[in-house]
Amino acid sequence: MIKLTIQDKNNSSWLILFLLFTSIIILFGSLAVGFYEISINDILCFLFRGETAVNDEVSNIIRNIRIPRIIAAYIIGAGLSISGAAYQGMFKNPLVSPDILGVSTGAGLGAALAITLRLPYFMVQINAFVFGILVVSLAYFIGTRAKFGHEISLILAGTMLGSLASSLITVLKYLADPNDILPAITFWLMGSLSKVNASSVSFSLVPIAVGSILIYSLRWRLNLLTLGDEEAEALGIDPKKIRLLAVTAATVISSAAVCLGGLIGWVGLMIPHLSRGIVGADYRRMLPTAALMGGSFLLLMDNLARSLSIMEIPLGVLTAVMGAPFFIMLIIKRER
Amino acid sequence: MYLQVIDLMGGYGKRTVLYGISFGLNPGDILCVLGPNGSGKTTLLKLLLRFIPKTNGQVLLEGKDTIIMNRTSLAKSFAYIPQSDRILFPYTVLEMVTLGRTCHIGQWKTPSKEDVDIAYQALKKVRIAHMADRIYTKLSGGERQLVLIARALCQNAGILIMDEPTSSLDFANQQLIMNAVDTSAKEGRIIILTTHSPSQPFTIATKALLLSKGRMVGFGDPYSVLTNQSLEDVYGIPMDILSITDRNQNCRTVCLPIH
Numbered sequence: 001m002i003k004l005t006i007q008d009k010n011n012s013s014w015l016i017l018f019l020l021f022t023s024i025i026i027l028f029g030s031l032a033v034g035f036y037e038i039s040i041n042d043i044l045c046f047l048f049r050g051e052t053a054v055n056d057e058v059s060n061i062i063r064n065i066r067i068p069r070i071i072a073a074y075i076i077g078a079g080l081s082i083s084g085a086a087y088q089g090m091f092k093n094p095l096v097s098p099d100i101l102g103v104s105t106g107a108g109l110g111a112a113l114a115i116t117l118r119l120p121y122f123m124v125q126i127n128a129f130v131f132g133i134l135v136v137s138l139a140y141f142i143g144t145r146a147k148f149g150h151e152i153s154l155i156l157a158g159t160m161l162g163s164l165a166s167s168l169i170t171v172l173k174y175l176a177d178p179n180d181i182l183p184a185i186t187f188w189l190m191g192s193l194s195k196v197n198a199s200s201v202s203f204s205l206v207p208i209a210v211g212s213i214l215i216y217s218l219r220w221r222l223n224l225l226t227l228g229d230e231e232a233e234a235l236g237i238d239p240k241k242i243r244l245l246a247v248t249a250a251t252v253i254s255s256a257a258v259c260l261g262g263l264i265g266w267v268g269l270m271i272p273h274l275s276r277g278i279v280g281a282d283y284r285r286m287l288p289t290a291a292l293m294g295g296s297f298l299l300l301m302d303n304l305a306r307s308l309s310i311m312e313i314p315l316g317v318l319t320a321v322m323g324a325p326f327f328i329m330l331i332i333k334r335e336r
Numbered sequence: 337m338y339l340q341v342i343d344l345m346g347g348y349g350k351r352t353v354l355y356g357i358s359f360g361l362n363p364g365d366i367l368c369v370l371g372p373n374g375s376g377k378t379t380l381l382k383l384l385l386r387f388i389p390k391t392n393g394q395v396l397l398e399g400k401d402t403i404i405m406n407r408t409s410l411a412k413s414f415a416y417i418p419q420s421d422r423i424l425f426p427y428t429v430l431e432m433v434t435l436g437r438t439c440h441i442g443q444w445k446t447p448s449k450e451d452v453d454i455a456y457q458a459l460k461k462v463r464i465a466h467m468a469d470r471i472y473t474k475l476s477g478g479e480r481q482l483v484l485i486a487r488a489l490c491q492n493a494g495i496l497i498m499d500e501p502t503s504s505l506d507f508a509n510q511q512l513i514m515n516a517v518d519t520s521a522k523e524g525r526i527i528i529l530t531t532h533s534p535s536q537p538f539t540i541a542t543k544a545l546l547l548s549k550g551r552m553v554g555f556g557d558p559y560s561v562l563t564n565q566s567l568e569d570v571y572g573i574p575m576d577i578l579s580i581t582d583r584n585q586n587c588r589t590v591c592l593p594i595h
Contacts, residue, residue, distance in 0.1 A: 089425075092423070092424065092425075093424065094424050094425060147349055217444050218444075219446065220438070220441070220445070220446045220447065221438070223427070223431070223435060224435060224438060226423060226424075226425045227423060227435070228423075230382075230385075230387050230416070230418070231416065231418055233385070233386075233387060233407055234385055234387075234411060234414070234415065234416030234418075235411055235416075235435055235436065235438045235439065235491070236407050236408045236410070236411030236412070236438050236439030236491075237407060237408075237438060238407050276425070276426065280426055280427065280428060280431070280471075281425035281426045281427045281431070282427060282428075282431050284446055
């Protein structure tokens with residue numbers, strides 16, 4: 001499928017520059033997308049001559065609605081791609097997604113719990129973040145109890161806790177008030193950026209940034225984890241230590257991403273895969289490529305989500321609709 | 337570099353698989369470890385590389401116990417060449433070989449241009465520099481094995497440990513690998529390899545170690561360790577060790593099971 005492969009280092013630096021340029025264009029272009037029509041002229045005035053150059057309504061929409069939402073979409077896409085890439089490497093499996101250790105369902109449970117208790121929106125976000133990390137920590141703790149088969153025990157523990165969390169969510173939904181709580185939980189779980197505001201973006205921005213920097217600085221050693229623990233040890237690293245660092249960083253990222261936008265699937269699986277197809281497996285090139293592609297992709301998807309119809313389409317549904325055919329194609333065209 | 341193993345014992349969890357292994361090797365030695373399936377060949381390699389903890393005994397490198405070394409310094413002395421099972425990530429050959437430089441690179445650093453040069457030189461040494469940009473996962477078994485040898489060479493370790501390096505290769509590729517092994521030993525390295533071919537020790541090894549049910553049956557010169565009797569005892573079938581003369585009038589020793 002992807003015949004274009006760029007293994008040459010110089011070429012891939014050009015590609016990364018190109019993707020950066022594209023990202024910037026998409027970021028600014030997205031300011032014009034939305035239910036309320038804002039002209040390109042107004043946007044340029046807002047950007048270059050300040051808020052006072054346009055009328056209050058326009059500047060309010062740009063500053064308080066569009067900019068937070070655009071940043072949210074971009075950092076969620078980039079963050080999920082980075083954390084997906086890291087998870088795939090440390091579990092030696094290119095088909096692993098960021099919620100392999102139960103981070104998404106854990107966060108979902110935290111959010112559902114907070115919504116049931118009628119806590120304010122920012123508490124829903126904090127609760128989701130904490131529960132996501134809690135579930136993965138528990139999975140990690142259980143996984144490392146096992147004497148052999150470190151990775152497989154981790155995945156089993158994660159899968160088990162994930163399904164436990166999702167059945168607890170079902171219980172909460174079953175008991176929830178069908179007039180307001182149930183739709184709120186359901187909508188949150190679908191994944192949407194419609195409730196994003198400046199403060200919720202800044203809450204998630206820090207963990208996503210810190211986690212991404214940590215994973216990026218592990219980029220060479222993540223390559224070794226893909227070879228398996230014994231080979232990694234023989235090449236001179238402690239795979240358990242590197243994996244612990246990477247799991248921590250990747251979990252913080254995906255938990256922060258999920259608590260900002262709800263359950264948005266496929267991005268963390270699809271984008272790293274795609275970027276591996278273009279620049280090869282080496283994390284030194286693959287990570288920045290995946291981050292830029294993931295950010296742009298999710299932002300474009302969110303633009304579609306809020307402009308395709310009068311009623312907003314849940315972002316998670318849209319990425320799944322895009323992701324499923326992509327994956328089917330991947331399975332059919334898979335090379336040896 | 338002198339490697340000495342004294343009374344080594346170990347296994348998996350509480351199950352001991354290997355008992356009382358003792359031997360010593362000098363630079364230039366090639367040791368063939370021989371024994372039936374389940375006799376503990378791979379376990380011995382795993383103990384030497386510290387993939388599994390030993391329960392007794394010592395592995396001494398120039399008189400120093402390797403138990404006190406950390407992973408990085410262990411990797412500077414011991415390089416491991418696994419059986420080339422397929423990984424799922426499409427690294428290029430050069431990237432794969434450069435991974436061998438990791439123990440010489442700082443914790444948060446990435447390989448320098450010099451590291452890549454060293455990796456490229458290692459590829460040249462095993463005569464596959466022309467494959468540098470090919471995708472590792474798409475190579476044949478023999479080519480992959482050569483890449484892994486190049487990776488071990490640029491790790492710059494004094495001891496190469498190979499797990500059945502020729503087991504799934506055709507004749508020509510086996511010869512190619514054995515030439516690379518021979519060259520590496522002549523440069524002053526110690527090579528330890530496991531094998532299922534009882535003739536192999538006679539062609540390349542300076543030392544042989546015969547294992548049976550986790551215990552050492554013999555260690556030393558291949559001709560004294562591998563005899564009709566010892567092989568028959570260990571494998572349970574009658575074996576003949578034959579001396580033949582090849583077309584260059586060289587005397588060769590081969591080992592054949594008897595029908």
